[in-house]
Amino acid sequence: MKILKFGGTSVGSVQSIQTLLNILKEEVKNGEKPIVVLSAMSGVTNLLISMAEGAADGRDFTENLAELEKRHFDVVKSLLSVQNQNPAFTRLKIYFNQLEELLQGILTLRELTPKTRDQVLSFGERCSTLMISKIAAQYFPEALNVDAADLIKTDSSFGQAKVDMNLTDLLIGAFYRENKDKVLFVTGFIAANEAGQVTTLGRGGSDYTAAILGAALNAQEIQIWTDVNGMMTADPRMVKKAFSLPELTYTEAMELSYFGAKVIYPPTMIPAFLKKIPIVIKNTFEPEFEGTVIRHDCQPSNLPIKGISSINNISILNLEGSGMVGKSGFSGRLFSLLAREQINIILITQSSSEHSITFAVQPYDADKAKQLIEQEFELELLANKLEPLVIEQNLAIIAIVGENMKQTPGVSGKLFHALGRNGVNVRAIAQGSSEYNISVIISGNDLAKALNAVHDGFFVELTKTLHAFCLGTGNIGQTLFKQLNAHSAYLQEHNGIQVKIAGISNTRKMTFNADGISLDSWKDDLEASNEAADLKAFVAKMKSMNLPNCVFIDNTASPKPVEVYEEVFKSNISVITCNKIGNSASYEQYKTFHDTAHRHGVDFFYETNVGAGLPIIRTLKDLMNSGDRIAKIEAILSGTISFIFNNFKGDANFHDVVKEAQEKGYTEPDPRDDLSGKDFMRKILILARDAGYAMEAEDVFIESMLPKACLEAQTVEDFYAALKTEDAHFGNLKAKAAAENKVLRYIGKLEDGKAAITLQMVDESHPFFTLSGSDNIISFTTDRYKERPLVVKGPGAGAEVTAAGVFADLINVGA
Ligand code: ADP
Ligand code: ASP
Ligand code: MG
Helix, strand or coil: CEEEEECHHHHCCHHHHHHHHHHHHHHHHCCCCCEEEECCCCCHHHHHHHHHHHHHCCCCCHHHHHHHHHHHHHHHHHHCCHHHHHHHHHHHHHHHHHHHHHHHHHHHHCCCCHHHHHHHHHHHHHHHHHHHHHHHCCCCCCEEEECHHHCCEECCCCCCCCECHHHHHHHHHHHHHHHCCCEEEEECCEEECCCCCEEECCCCCHHHHHHHHHHHCCCCEEEEEECCCCCECCCCCCCCCCCECCEEEHHHHHHHHHCCCCCCCHHHHHHHHHHCCCEEEEECCCCCCCCEEEECCCCCCCCCCCEEEEEEEEEEEEEECHHHCCCHHHHHHHHHHHHHCCCCEEEEEECCCCCEEEEEECHHHHHHHHHHHHHHCHHHHHCCCCCCCEEEEEEEEEEEECHHHHCCCCHHHHHHHHHHHCCCCEEEEEECCCCCEEEEEEEHHHHHHHHHHHHHHHCCCCCEEEEEEEECCCHHHHHHHHHHHHHHHHHHHHHCEEEEEEEEECCCEEEECCCCCCCCCHHHHHHHCCEECCHHHHHHHHHHHCCCCEEEEECCCCHHHHCCHHHHHHCCCEEEECCCHHHHCCHHHHHHHHHHHHHCCCCEECHHHCCCCCCCHHHHHHHHHCCCCEEEEEEECCHHHHHHHHHCCCCCCHHHHHHHHHHCCCCCCCCHHHHCCHHHHHHHHHHHHHCCCCCCHHHEEECCCCCHHHHHCCCHHHHHHHHHHCHHHHHHHHHHHHHCCCEEEEEEEEECCEEEEEEEEECCCCCCCCCCCCEEEEEEEECCCCCCCEEEEEECCCHHHHHHHHHHHHHHCCC
16 A cells, blocks of 8 residues: 655646546556545645734734635636535635634734644645545545544644654554545644644644654555655755756655755654655656655665755854863753753754854744853853853755765765855854764855755766856957857767856946856847946956856956956956966966965966967976976967068068068057067966966066167058168078078077077977967977977967867866
């Protein structure tokens, strides 16, 4: 025999009740006579609470009562044949009259006792069960409506009554023997004390009712039918990527639900565990889905944890002081006091020095707990052996759960890494001695971010979501969006990475969307935005959105964004930039950026600062990180200069080659900006710093290749005129090189801590001899690459390759 429990949403509408009936029909067709446990229609228990509390405050309840009636009557009208409707209306009306009388009493007395409250709440389950048993009787004539108050006996702790299992088992057993041939429809959630007064089993308690019946009757299975695909790795409302778990042990289910996985009420596991009855959580709205089985022996799983759950809005109290050290009775006194006063402690941690105890309670218990402790420990407080107590509010607990944790090292490391990287501060930690659970207390504001980040961290086989905030919609920014758009499906499938652009700003406007700005319509979205661009506001918004795995991307060439990098790092957000200004200004700033990023455990990637998308910075870092020593770096890192010297051969004269370079768009408007070597210098400087040298711009020697007259010319036109007069000079250089079978190259070099950019003649044994077009080239001579240097060569400029470099950095964030 099976127990089938249907939750609030499963009995919440005409449609869901029809689905429920189909599930039952299927069971009965297979020869089963299931026991059906029902919750109140969804929202009804909450409505009853607000009516009762409202009445105690003197508020009128008639409108709500009418709504309640209507919800039930509408179902009856839709699902019962006309001739059967009247008896159902009559029976329901009796309940509603009783409820009205109760509420009237509360309103008159302006008082709501826990006992009366339970009575009010009982009508939710009574009405739904009566209604559904009547509807079901059309298909199963043997349907019988059963009030669990007659079967489940408890003490008088109203609101959360404790079940007398022995008596209850007997009553259930006897009742069942009499009614074996019936299909029983039993009210969930409610019970009665010895005096026959209605009690309730705690919010969500219908699950427990099902387990109590199942255990008393040694059912073959307890099915919990709800509105999700079983127990999931996290609350699907908070973590979109949560997925269903096929199996859990009782302990795992207990821990997950205790720490907030609402899908099953924690005490449910106990009777089932004792009798080894499997609990199956199924989705009424997708009945074919297997759901989750909770049982003793689960198949070994390779997931380090089973799930993550959370409790929002808790308060903590912290007891601290010398008076506690070595006092064996101290915590005993504390916790028996709180237990005596029925204050439920959600979590406790004690420092190993015994100097402090922190515990978490529901916010409504916090003040009372504080008062009680102040009374109990009055002497200790007066003698300053205890610090004054403070309540901290608006906190949350997040717990990771799984029996595998015991065998898997590094689980807590992963948890704290995910939290730390996302700037989530941990207030307290508790690990159950069973090692099935690690719980941490964090700020309530960080909860959504923390859950998603931790989920991403543990379930790596799933897609990881990066949230990017992008500055700059020029050539590079636009190209990046285009590339991301074209490549997103591949990334998701092959790398498990999803990139959402959560914010975009150019110099005029900005726009945000936590779900990701569409890469098809970002331009229109930005144009349509009514938020004017404001860098400070952009950063503030990015911080307040508090999304996991955030990346700030600077696709500008402006000094402005650089001013916010430090703040961004401090908010535990990674920075990717193609903007060279940040790294090539003062060494102090360079160092601050790197140190701050490091301290906050986030990435600072700027591959495109040198050689656009070519893997130069990464190669240098990999060499250094793997213990190689850099002896020498030589490089041509200016596409313009590269082009000029590659074409300065044969009969060509220097003036014409420069002009051609300009006409082909290779130079800045004033070619001297390239030829002066300043941009090249910045790149060499960044490389030198990355290679470990605390160098400033002035320390890089630049041999000017341009004669004085050219440099000093007033206009670009004058410059060209001056350059023309120098043709002989450049021609001589070229001829001299050619005579020695060499070519001219403008080369940056870093050796022995010295950086210089000079015009050189190189022969064919030099790797730069054969450079073509506007390519960049860099050679690393190291301890390992001594005989023949490691060379990286290729196009070092252009929007496509630069955006691709930014893209590559993005994919590497947090890798
Ligand atoms: P019912 O009314 O059927 O008893 P509940 O509302 O009590 O249903 O519980 C189901 C809800 O629990 C789901 O809709 C889901 O939002 C929430 N929930 C929280 N944590 C989890 C989890 N880990 N797995 C599945 N559901 C969860
Ligand atoms: N109706 C009760 C509640 O909402 C019991 C339940 O649904 O399990 O808490
Ligand atoms: Mg429930």
